Amino acid sequence: MKRIAMVGMPNTGKSTLFNRLTGAHAKVGNWPGLTVDLLSAKLIVGDQLVHLIDLPGIYDLNGYSEDEKVVTTFLAQNQVDLALLVLNASQIDRQIVLLGQLMRPGLPIVLVLNMVDEAAALGITIDAEGLAAKLGIPVCMLSAKYGQGVEQLQPAMRAALREAVGADAANGGRAKLDERQLEAAVKSSVLVPAQASHALTERIDRILLDPWLGLPIFFGVMFLLFELVFILGKPIQDAMAWAFAALRSGALEPALAGLPFALRGLLLDGVYNGLSTVASFVPIIVLFFLCMGIVEDAGYLSRAAFLMDALMARFGLDGRSFVMVLMGFGCNVPALMGTRVIRSRGLRLLTMLVIPLSLCSARMQVFVFFIAALFSAKAAPLVLFSLYVISILSAMLTSQLFKRRYVNNDPFVLEMPPYRFPTPRQVALRGWHEVRHFTRRATRFIVAGVVLVWLLTNFPLGAAAGGTQTWAGQVGTLLNPILSPLGIDPKLTIALIFGFVAKEIVIGSLAVIYGQEGAALTHTIAHQIDWIQAYSFMLFTLIYTPCLSTIATIVTEAKSRAFSLLAIAWPLGLAWIVSFVFYQAARQLAA
Numbered sequence: 001m002k003r004i005a006m007v008g009m010p011n012t013g014k015s016t017l018f019n020r021l022t023g024a025h026a027k028v029g030n031w032p033g034l035t036v037d038l039l040s041a042k043l044i045v046g047d048q049l050v051h052l053i054d055l056p057g058i059y060d061l062n063g064y065s066e067d068e069k070v071v072t073t074f075l076a077q078n079q080v081d082l083a084l085l086v087l088n089a090s091q092i093d094r095q096i097v098l099l100g101q102l103m104r105p106g107l108p109i110v111l112v113l114n115m116v117d118e119a120a121a122l123g124i125t126i127d128a129e130g131l132a133a134k135l136g137i138p139v140c141m142l143s144a145k146y147g148q149g150v151e152q153l154q155p156a157m158r159a160a161l162r163e164a165v166g167a168d169a170a171n172g173g174r175a176k177l178d179e180r181q182l183e184a185a186v187k188s189s190v191l192v193p194a195q196a197s198h199a200l201t202e203r204i205d206r207i208l209l210d211p212w213l214g215l216p217i218f219f220g221v222m223f224l225l226f227e228l229v230f231i232l233g234k235p236i237q238d239a240m241a242w243a244f245a246a247l248r249s250g251a252l253e254p255a256l257a258g259l260p261f262a263l264r265g266l267l268l269d270g271v272y273n274g275l276s277t278v279a280s281f282v283p284i285i286v287l288f289f290l291c292m293g294i295v296e297d298a299g300y301l302s303r304a305a306f307l308m309d310a311l312m313a314r315f316g317l318d319g320r321s322f323v324m325v326l327m328g329f330g331c332n333v334p335a336l337m338g339t340r341v342i343r344s345r346g347l348r349l350l351t352m353l354v355i356p357l358s359l360c361s362a363r364m365q366v367f368v369f370f371i372a373a374l375f376s377a378k379a380a381p382l383v384l385f386s387l388y389v390i391s392i393l394s395a396m397l398t399s400q401l402f403k404r405r406y407v408n409n410d411p412f413v414l415e416m417p418p419y420r421f422p423t424p425r426q427v428a429l430r431g432w433h434e435v436r437h438f439t440r441r442a443t444r445f446i447v448a449g450v451v452l453v454w455l456l457t458n459f460p461l462g463a464a465a466g467g468t469q470t471w472a473g474q475v476g477t478l479l480n481p482i483l484s485p486l487g488i489d490p491k492l493t494i495a496l497i498f499g500f501v502a503k504e505i506v507i508g509s510l511a512v513i514y515g516q517e518g519a520a521l522t523h524t525i526a527h528q529i530d531w532i533q534a535y536s537f538m539l540f541t542l543i544y545t546p547c548l549s550t551i552a553t554i555v556t557e558a559k560s561r562a563f564s565l566l567a568i569a570w571p572l573g574l575a576w577i578v579s580f581v582f583y584q585a586a587r588q589l590a591a
Contacts, residue, residue, distance in 0.1 A: 002050045002161055003079060004043075007071065007102060008086035009095055010057035011417045013114040017086060017144035018054040019429055021153070038074070046158035050081075056340070061101035066340025066348075082160050084153075086112045089119035089126060089141065092190055096182045099135070103176045108160040110138045112153070117143045118418065123193040131189035135177065145423055201418040205303070214307045221300070222388065225291045227381040233284035234377065237368075240283065241518035244276035248517070265465075266454055273517040274450030274508030277369075280518060284368050286431050289330060289361065293430040297422040301326055306416065315396050316403025318410075321351040325395055328358025329388075332550040336557055344410030349563055350402060352554060354395035356546035356571060359388055362503035366541050369507050370534045373522040383535070387542055394543055394574065449498050449505035453512040456494070465515060472513070486540060486579040487533035487587075496540065502547045532590065536583040544575035 008014040022041035039054040055074060056067040074080075085102055087095040092113060102109060113119075113126065132139040138156045142149030177185070208214055252272060256264050295301060304326065305319035312322050320342060327335035335355045342348040359367075367387055371380045422430075456472035463469035468477055468490070475497065476490025483493050491513050499506040511517050514524050529537075545551075545568050555564045 001042075002045075002048065002081040004045075004050050004052050004082045004084060004157065004161075005075065005080045006052065006054050006084045006086060007098070008057060008112075009059055009088070009098060012057070012086045012088045012095070013144045014057060014086040015054060016426065017112065017114060017142075017150075018052070019426070020144045020147060020150055022052060023429075038070075045154060045161060048161070050157075050161070059098075061098065063343075065343045070340065080107060082157060083107055083109045084112055084157070085109055086114050089113040089116045090122055090124055092126070093183075093186050093192070096186050097179060100177050100179060100182050108137075108163055110140060110153070110156050110160050111135065113139065113141045114144050116141045116149065117146060118420075125191045127189040131185060134185035134189065135182075145420070145426070201299075204419060205416075208300070208303055209306065214303075218300075218304050218307060221295070223381065223385050225288075225295070226384050226388075229284060229288045229291060230377070230380050230384075233287045234372070234380075236283040237280055237372070238519075241277075241280040244280060245518045245520070248272060248276070262458075265458065266451065269465075269515050270450050270454030270512050271447060273511040273515070273521075274453070274505075275446060277511040277517045277521060278365060278446060278504060278508045282435065284364075286435060288364065290427055290431050292329065293427065294422055297420060297426060299417045299419050302416055312399075315399040316347075316350055316406065316408055317354070317399050318347065318408065321347070321354070321399075324351055324355055325358050325392070328355045328360060330361055332356050332358060332360050332546055333553045336550065336553045339557070342410060344408050346406040347408035347410050349558060349560075350399055350406035350408070352558060353402060353406070353563075353567055353570070354398050356550055356554075356567065357391055357394045357398060357543060359391045359542060360503065362547065363541055365504060366499075366506045367538050369510075369522070370525070370538055373526045374529075374531045374534045387538060390539065390578075391542060394578070398570065398574070446502065446504050446508050449501055450508040450512050453494065453498055453505075453509040457513050482576075485583070486576065487529075487536045487583045488540065488579075489529070489533075492529075492533075492537055496537075496544070499541060500545055500547065502549070503541070506541065532583060532586045535586075536579045539582055540575045540579040542575070543571055543578055545569075545572045 006014055006018060018039065018041075021043060038056075041052050043050050043052045053074075055071045058065075058068045058071050060068060061072055062068075075083075083102060085099055087098070099109070099111065111132075113128070116126075119126065126141060128139045128141050138160060140149065140152040140156050142152060144150065208217060210217075248268065252268060256267060259267070301323055305323045308322040309319035312318050324335045324338050327338055332355055335358065336352055339348045339351050339355075342351060364384075367384060371383050375383050453472070456475070457470050458465050459471055460469075463473075467473050472494045473490060476493045479493050480490055483496075488496070491510070494513060495506045495509045498509045510525070511521050514521055516524055525534075546554075551564070551568060554567045555561075558564055558567075
């Protein structure tokens with residue numbers, strides 16, 4: 001099967017084009033010679049099936065950042081039949097240098113000038129045919145965001161692959177162009193007005209990047225985002241919980257009535273209760289990441305990095321670190337992998353140490369559950385917002401304590417993209433990816449986790465389900481002296497233990513431990529613990545040792561056993577201290 005690699009600088013719309021070409025059929029896979037998984041998809045080009053691989057965005061093929069090494073290693077160690085070089089049409093004059101670095105004998109290239117809508121808005125005109133003639137390669141002009149001109153790619157890729165069948169034809173007599181020749185080709189084919197600028201972006205930035213107003217506006221936007229998520233998501237969540245409960249009582253219980261008692265308990269109280277309770281929170285999770293996706297795609301997160309850079313520098317970090325922490329709100333794993341763009345090893349390790357303190361989507365499921373159970377609808381957004389603030393404060397404290405050990409010697413350079421509002425298609429794809437990510441983790445971790453929790457809370461035989469004589473009860477009792485000063489009882493302790501495997505298991509394990517689901521579980525939790533215990537539990541869940549997937553990524557990326565042990569031990573100790581201080585202080589004030 002032939003292989004097509006997509007190469008380009010960050011913020012050129014490369015991922016948008018990849019999604020446009022592949023739809024929702026992309027998957028993550030590993031490749032020889034790399035320690036990173038890359039997004040790829042099978043695509044029909046003409047009469048043949050090809051592999052399309054989305055490589056990380058890079059600025060320089062001769063650079064030394066981890067992402068640049070990933071691209072160069074992939075191109076060197078894997079057979080590539082065609083390269084799609086994606087450039088921003090409005091910035092072609094300074095991005096064309098990447099073409100000269102990519103040109104080599106035997107590698108057909110199709111130059112894709114994306115974002116032609118933005119270039120046209122700036123008054124930039126491009127003679128695509130003249131540019132193609134001067135460069136000696138096909139040139140396609142398109143807007144991946146709106147689908148404009150994407151149909152050109154199929155015939156261009158088909159012709160390039162056909163040309164690459166023979167080695168002589170693949171070389172095509174095309175010589176590698178130096179920077180002067182590339183500059184001359186662009187200058188003669190691209191007309192840029194003397195005062196081309198994004199006027200609307202500049203007007204908005206005068207407010208959003210104001211030294212005094214910028215940060216308050218950013219935190220205000222985040223709070224409104226949480227408010228919107230709860231307003232829209234809570235009714236959907238309640239409806240799903242009701243539907244799952246009705247399905248159990250109306251269909252599953254009668255259907256499974258003839259099974260042995262233990263097997264029926266495993267299927268209903270174990271697998272079904274666990275999965276249905278977790279699944280009922282999916283709407284809120286999806287809504288949150290749809291909103292975050294709009295904020296990210298609009299270009300606002302880059303502004304947040306700029307605003308936070310001066311503050312982060314005091315803690316040994318920079319604006320890129322803040323962006324990675326924000327990425328960690330989705331999932332810690334891709335955020336950790338994203339640190340490859342940081343050249344300084346000290347800064348990269350320090351950033352990797354603070355990213356697991358981000359409030360990821362799996363933790364958010366836990367918080368949404370407890371907030372819905374013990375806090376009013378009016379207080380819910382404030383409670384969730386406070387956890388996000390504590391997440392950032394924990395990261396800053398960690399970086400302050402370890403910044404002298406992991407020193408940053410890399411200058412901060414950040415490109416400010418113009419504001420772009422994502423299309424409904426982009427929003428829908430992002431939502432689908434979140435749902436698919438959840439279901440994939442459900443099959444990998446949650447089912448196995450809730451089954452194991454059920455076994456631990458129902459064995460040995462003869463012990464009361466969920467009681468102190470079960471295996472789970474014995475473990476909870478053993479750890480009770482350590483966690484009881486935090487207000488965390490033995491049942492919550494078991495949930496925390498399984499949360500180390502994957503935070504998504506926490507709510508599912510509670511459903512199994514209490515033998516209830518949905519509204520019944522929420523009601524029981526609300527009557528067995530108070531808001532102080534719940535908030536202490538959420539603080540511990542927020543900070544303590546990240547899940548196994550995150551730990552595995554840290555081990556792979558850091559390549560240091562000592563650092564990996566620190567990344568496990570430090571959050572655990574910090575979580576105990578923070579929860580202890582809050583719980584004891586809150587009890588004293590409430591007395």
